[in-house]
Amino acid sequence: xxxxxxxxxxxxxxxxxxxxxxxxxxxxxxxxxxxxxxxxxxxxxxxxxxxxxxxxxxxxxxxxxxxxxxxxxxxxxxxxxxxxxxxxxxxxxxxxxxxxxxxxxxxxxxxxxxxxxxxxxxxxxxxxxxxxxxxxxxxxxxxxxxxxxxxxxxxxxxxxxxxxxxxxxxxxxxxxxxxxxxxxxxxxxxxxxxxxxxxx
Amino acid sequence: xxxxxxxxxxxxxxxxxxxxxxxxxxxxxxxxxxxxxxxxxxxxxxxxxxxxxxxxxxxxxxxxxxxxxxxxxxxxxxxxxxxxxxxxxxxxxxxxxxxxxxxxxxxxxxxxxxxxxxxxxxxxxxxxxxxxxxxxxxxxxxxxxxxxxxxxxxxxxxxxxxxxxxxxxxxxxxxxxxxxxxxxxxxxxxxxxxxxxxxxxxxxxxxxxxxxxxxxxxxxxxxxxxxxxxxxxxxxxxxxxxxxxxxxxxxxxxxxxxxxxxxx
Numbered sequence: 001x002x003x004x005x006x007x008x009x010x011x012x013x014x015x016x017x018x019x020x021x022x023x024x025x026x027x028x029x030x031x032x033x034x035x036x037x038x039x040x041x042x043x044x045x046x047x048x049x050x051x052x053x054x055x056x057x058x059x060x061x062x063x064x065x066x067x068x069x070x071x072x073x074x075x076x077x078x079x080x081x082x083x084x085x086x087x088x089x090x091x092x093x094x095x096x097x098x099x100x101x102x103x104x105x106x107x108x109x110x111x112x113x114x115x116x117x118x119x120x121x122x123x124x125x126x127x128x129x130x131x132x133x134x135x136x137x138x139x140x141x142x143x144x145x146x147x148x149x150x151x152x153x154x155x156x157x158x159x160x161x162x163x164x165x166x167x168x169x170x171x172x173x174x175x176x177x178x179x180x181x182x183x184x185x186x187x188x189x190x191x192x193x194x195x196x197x198x199x200x
Numbered sequence: 201x202x203x204x205x206x207x208x209x210x211x212x213x214x215x216x217x218x219x220x221x222x223x224x225x226x227x228x229x230x231x232x233x234x235x236x237x238x239x240x241x242x243x244x245x246x247x248x249x250x251x252x253x254x255x256x257x258x259x260x261x262x263x264x265x266x267x268x269x270x271x272x273x274x275x276x277x278x279x280x281x282x283x284x285x286x287x288x289x290x291x292x293x294x295x296x297x298x299x300x301x302x303x304x305x306x307x308x309x310x311x312x313x314x315x316x317x318x319x320x321x322x323x324x325x326x327x328x329x330x331x332x333x334x335x336x337x338x339x340x341x342x343x344x345x346x347x348x349x350x351x352x353x354x355x356x357x358x359x360x361x362x363x364x365x366x367x368x369x370x371x372x373x374x375x376x377x378x379x380x381x382x383x384x385x386x387x388x389x390x391x392x393x394x395x396x397x398x399x400x401x402x403x404x405x406x407x408x409x410x411x412x413x414x415x416x417x418x419x420x421x422x423x424x425x426x427x428x429x430x431x432x433x434x435x436x437x438x439x440x441x442x443x444x445x446x447x448x449x450x451x452x453x454x455x456x457x458x459x460x461x462x463x464x
Contacts, residue, residue: 010378012461013414036457043457176402179395181417183450188391188420189443 007135007142008063015060016045017175018135018144019108023048025146026106026131030056033095035178040080042073047081053098055085061109067116074105074128102126108133112149240271240320240327241459242313243382244347245354246335246368247276247285254354255285256429257386257419257448258330259298263434264445264452266294270459271320271327275313277303277334285332287432294437306337310347317346328459335368341375348376352416352455356387357397366404373411380458381411384451386419394418414458417451420444 009015016035023030029051036043046058057077061070082103089097106129107120120128130149136142247254255276262272276286278300291297299316303309313331320329331347341348351372355365369381383401388394398415405413419425422444428435436445 010412011380014412038457042460176399176406177412177414179398179417180415180454181391181394181450182453183391183417183446185391187443187446188418189422 004136004138007137009135012045012060012062013177015062015108015133015135015144017177018142019058019060019133019146020046021175022144022146026148033097036180039077042077044077044081049095049097052101053096054101055081055097055103057081057103057105059105059107061107063110065109067107067109067112068119070107070109071116071119071128074107078103078105078127104129106131108146110134117149240273240317240329241350242317242329242331242346243455244313244331244333244349244351246338246351247332248335250284252285252429253386253421253425255332256425257354257384258332258352259286259296260425260428260435260448261452261455262296262328262330263293264436264448265328265456266296267436267449268452268456270456272296273316273320273327273329274298274332275301275309275316275329276332277301277309278332293434296434306333306340306345306347307342309333309337310345314346328455338368338371338375341372343376345375348372348379350380350382352382352384354384354386354419355397355401357385357393362397362401362404366401366408369401369405369411369413370409373409377411379411381405381413382416382455382458383413384416384419387421388418391418416454417447419447419451 009018013036020032020035023032027050030048031050032046032048034044034047036045037047038044044057045060048056048058050056057074059070059074059077061067085097085103086099088095089099102124104127108131111132112120112130117130120130132147132149134145134147136145245254245258247258259274262274265272274286274296276283276298278285282288283300286298286300289298289300301309301312303312309331313329316329320327330352333347333351338348353365353368355361365383372379372381383398385394385397388397394417402413402415405411420443422442424435424439424442424444428438428444431438435442436448439445
C-alpha cells in the first residue's frame with residue numbers, strides 16, 4: 001500500500017503548476033488565461049475566467065509567507081485588474097470576459113490566520129475566497145489537496161473551517177514546466193510556427 | 201489572435217515595475233522598509249572561454265535589464281585583456297558594467313559575486329548580476345554556492361546541445377538541489393521549435409534529475425546579433441526594433457519578474 005506523505009511545494013512555480021492542474025477542484029468551469037503576469041508591483045499567479053466570464057485572480061503563498069499580506073495584495077491586484085478588464089474584453093473577445101462583473105480573487109495558502117479569515121468575510125460576498133492547500137506525495141505521484149476555508153454563512157462561527165469542498169488525491173504529477181515567451185514568430189521575424197515543427 | 205492575456209497585457213499596463221518596489225512575495229518573506237532597495241540577485245551563466253555568442257547574449261541581456269529599469273552587472277573570470285568575449289571593462293551603455301576578475305576557481309568567483317551583490321545593496325536599486333562560470337568549474341560546486349542558486353543555460357534545439365545542457369543542469373542540481381535552472385533556447389527557426397526543445401529538456405530533467413527547469417524564452421540568431429558582437433554594441437540600443445532585440449527584451453523581462461519573486 002502506498003503511503004501518503006505531506007510535503008511542501010518546492011517553489012512558487014511548482015505550486016502554481018499544481019494549482020493549475022487541480023483547478024477543477026475549485027470550479028470545473030475555470031480556465032486559465034494568463035499566469036505569472038506582472039500586476040501592480042508584483043506578479044499575479046493565475047488569471048482565470050469561469051463559465052460566466054467572471055475574472056478570478058489566484059494568488060498563492062508558500063509556507064511561511066504572510067496570509068494577511070496575501071489578502072492585501074489580492075485587493076490591490078483586484079483593483080488593478082478591474083481597471084483593465086474592459087480593455088482585455090475588447091482586445092481579446094475570444095476570451096469571453098464579462099467586463100461588467102466584479103473581479104474576484106481566490107487566495108491559496110497552507111493556512112489562514114483568524115484575522116485574515118475575518119477580514120475576508122467582511123468583504124462583499126464572493127469577492128475573496130480562501131482556499132487552504134496541502135501538498136501530498138503518494139509514491140511517485142504528487143499533488144495538492146484543496147479545501148475552502150471560512151464559510152460565509154451566518155451559522156459558521158468565527159474562525160471555523162468551512163465544509164470541505166473536495167478532497168482528492170490527484171493521480172498525476174504536476175504538468176511539466178511551461179515554455180515562456182510573450183513573442184510569436186511574427187515578432188521574431190521567424191517563419192510561422194504552423195509551417196514546421198520539430199518532431200521526435 | 202492572442203493565445204494568452206500576457207501577450208497583450210503590456211499594451212495596457214505599466215512596464216515591469218522597478219525592482220526597488222518589491223511589494224510582492226519577496227517582501228512578505230523578508231519584510232523591510234519600502235525605502236530600502238532589494239539587493240541584486242546573482243545569475244550564474246555557464247559560458248566557455250571562447251563562446252562568443254553566449255557571452256554576447258549575456259551582455260545584451262544585461263543591457264536589456266537596464267533598459268527595463270533594473271541594474272545590471274556582468275562579472276567574468278578573464279585574465280586576458282582585452283577579452284575576446286566582452287566589451288571593454290568598466291561602465292558601459294546605460295551604466296551596465298563589465299567587471300573582469302582574476303578568480304581562479306568557483307569558490308573565489310562565488311566570493312567575488314557575493315561581494316559585488318553586497319556592495320550594490322547600499323545605493324543601487326537592485327537588479328541582476330550575471331556571472332560567467334567556466335563550465336569546467338561546475339564540478340567544484342557546493343551546497344551554499346550562490347552562483348548555482350540561479351543559473352541560466354543557453355542551448356540550441358539540437359539534440360547534442362540539449363544533451364550537453366542536461367549534463368550541465370545535472371552538475372548544478374547535484375550541488376544545489378533547490379537551484380533554479382533557467383533554459384533559454386536560441387537559434388530556433390520558429391517558436392514551435394523552441395517550445396519543443398524546451399519540452400524535451402524539461403521532460404528529461406524531471407525524469408533523469410528529478411528536477412524542474414524553468415523556461416526563459418527564446419533568442420534569435422539574427423544578423424544583428426553577430427554584427428553587435430563584432431561592433432561590441434548592444435543590440436537593444438543599436439537596433440531596438442529588431443527581432444533579436446525584442447527577444448532579448450522578453451527574456452530580460454522574464455528574469456526581472458522572477459527576480460521579484462526571490463529565489464526558491
